[in-house]
Amino acid sequence: MAKAKITFEDINQTVNVPAGTRVIEVSEKVGAGLIYGCREGDCGTCMMEVTEGWNNLTEPSVLEEKVLKENMAGRHNRLACQAQILGDCKVKPA
Amino acid sequence: MRPVFHSTLVHGTRKRGVVEKMRNKSMDVSSHRQAVAFADNVYWIGVLDPTLRTFDIILRTANGTTYNAYLVKGSEGVAIIDTVKESFSDEFFARLESVADYKDIKVIVLNHLEPDHSGALPELMRRAPQAKLYISQRATSMLKALLKPSSEIAYTTVTTDDTVSLGDRTLRFLHTPFLHWPDTQCTYLEGQGILFSGDVFGCHYCDKRLFNDQVGDFRFSFDYYYAHIMRPFKSHVLDALKLIEPLKLNQIAPTHGPILRERPRRYVTHYRELSTSSLSTDINEQNQSLIVFYMSAYGNTAKMAEEIFEGASIDGVRVSLYDLEGGEVDPFVDLIEAADALVFGSPTINGDAVKPIWNLLSSLAVVNLKGKVGAAFGSYGWSGEAVRMIEDRMRGLKMRIPIQGLRIKLIPTTEELSDCHQFGENIAHALINPNQGSGVIEFSDIH
Ligand code: FES
Ligand SMILES: [Fe+2]
Ligand SMILES: [Fe+2]
Secondary structure (H helix, E strand, O other): OOEEEEEEOOOOEEEEEEOOOEHHHHHHHHOOOOOOOOOOOOOOOOEEEEEEOHHHEOOOOHHHHHHHHHOOOOOOEEEOOOOEEOOOEEEEEO | OOOHHHHHOOOOOOOOOEEOOOOOOOOOHHHOOOOEEEEOOEEEOOEEEOOOOEEOOOEEOOOOEEEOOEEEEEOOEEEEEOOOOHHHHHHHHHHHHOOOOHHHEEEEEOOOOOHHHHOOHHHHHHHOOOOEEEEEHHHHHHHHHHOOOOOOOOEEEEOOOOEEEOOOOEEEEEEOOOOOOOOOEEEEEOOOOEEEEEOOOOOOOOOOOOEOOOOOOOHHHHHHHHHHHHHHHHHHHHHHHHHHOOOOOOEEEEOOOOEEOOOOHHHHHHHHHHHOOOOOOOOOOOOEEEEEEEOOOOOHHHHHHHHHHHHHOOOOEEEEEEEHHHOOHHHHHHHHHHOOEEEEEOOOEOOEOOHHHHHHHOOHHHOOOOOOEEEEEEEEOOOOHHHHHHHHHHHHOOOEOOOOOEEEEOOOOHHHHHHHHHHHHHHHHHHHOOOOOOOEEEHHHHO
8 A cells, every 4th residue: 555654743753654544643643733623624623734745635625625714724734634645744733 | 488689570670680689698599580680781691400410421510510691781782692501491591581582682602612501502593583693713613513404504703802792882702712622712791891701710510699709618619620621721721811811800700600700810810820830840840750650460560660760760851650559540640740751561461451550541531641752561471462552542642652662571581671771761762852753653553
């Protein structure tokens, strides 16, 4: 299975994950400083900043775009409970 | 028994409610279904739930609780702040109707959407369809889940310093997330200096006398509520206090327990004390604190623990060693809250870690362990599952496990003891240099 590396910059931890894994599944296991509310792309609590590898995450859905907008997201923000890891990337809490 | 203040319900004068005669001894809100005025045009329209004994399964409520809801009348409309648990809706609506008409309700505020306060909301919105609902941004997903998908509800999301006018008076919002739900906010009535604080400053304490200067001794309930509901969110409490402390506070009106009208600021100060670490200053602030807890059956895990203790004792790390056999859970929970790294040692007996370890690990929901360093070790006979199980539990508590656990079969040899020493040292280094990459970890190792 294809693998990808995601780095959580706040705790400087890199994890080698199977492609398609959601960021939330990893961040919770390693204790990164991302917080979650609804866990289903609705509340915007889990907003993170993608510092590298923006294109190595799955495209945001229409719903995610909407929630990002409602939460006044910046250009490099994504929802950690939605974004799936396809290739190497680095993230930190927004 | 007719309390004195019923005399204000003169026949023909509709919708006056009960005027709470200041400091009236015969105050008894359980004897009627009227609203209780406690400031000019500000009313309590909540309910008592005296028989409740456990709340949300985990919380004990020795004399029940209250669901406090409030009504504020302005020159240009009425605001309802929070509602009650659904099964108590009748009484809530009766109190509301005693002072206001549904058609005059302009504003409905929910400080958070937990069912004990949002239970009567759908029906209230049905009765007052013109009213506008004000909630925090994070409450929107909860709201959708709460109301039937069929009903399109209009709501406005608000945050700190947003206001809504009722004509001659204004409500101002304070964004206070995670106290104790992600969507929590507080609502402040300007001018009159009343803070509708939601669950913050609340407690599960049921008393028909309603006000902090009238009710029985509720200090225990107040602290207990803080310890179980707010304590995991201490840093958010401190953020919220930054918004609350500068306010003029004449009264604090929470959603559970007494209305704090007598020296309300004491409760704010108390929250600050409870949320500030009491770890005394004789520990060098720069030092990281690492605690080794262990339980030993034949002394082997104990030997490992001592060696790990020695190994971890490097510059900049203050190490403590505790045998769980000699302590109670509660003080250990306090220690754990203040520590930076936790190392648990348990033998594997019958394929499991031993009970004192689980007792401790299952008592940690009241503290925030996120990001603390964790590690596990233990001696074993036939199989060594305990270490892996403890690691999984720590991950569940959102701790990070930079160093893989150490298991040793039966009695540690000299060589194995030096592995323990090294293990302790590695944990200590991972603690003071989180950036000195522990390398890449495999998802399958943590999954
Ligand atoms: S946790 Fe709610 S949007 Fe991700
Ligand atoms: Fe609550
Ligand atoms: Fe509550």
